Amino acid sequence: MAFGKPAMKNVPVEAGKEYEVSIEDMGKGGDGIARIDGFVVFVPNAEKGSVIKVKVTAVKEKFAFAERV
Template sequence: MFNNNQESTAPVAAGETYEVTIQDIAKEGDGIARIEGFVIFVPQTEVGETVNIKITKVLRKFAFAEKEE
């Protein structure tokens, strides 16, 4: 059965911090990291960079984060 409430299946939550490695660059130029396969867009990053991020917004299929200084 398909579960409409996908929010609870995201392995990340807004406000949490993680160390990630940027794996790809999105069309818009944001870095793409993955946690348990879940896509996280991180602006101002480059492929291969390992950064600490803070999740700012979690959607059904992906999340947004900002790089922590």
Template structure:
């Protein structure tokens, strides 16, 4: 009867999370910020950055200046909703 190899190199490795996953985020849910949309994401959402941290803002286009309320925080990005266009 064959036994499973016990070598550590043959066992499944645990997935490592990037350091950015644990860093404090520069925004919090409910924060209201004035942002300028610097580019458009692959999905068509506006993209702005706060201290290098990505904030997606749906229904905006490049160059828009908007006031945004942060609605979701993820390890590598946040999502904001437009409160008012500038």
């Protein structure tokens, strides 16, 4: 029997890697929202409609955080 957090399956992003994303929407806190293969990525200081390069800083089970490069 395994204990702890279940392994994250089908997560298309990896912490430390860079991606080019399109900011599709804005979150309640003002972060830009991008999607990579349908997976939500929050990007602070990003404007809706912009296409930017980001570096993923943290990956959770259902979303990730990234910063502009």
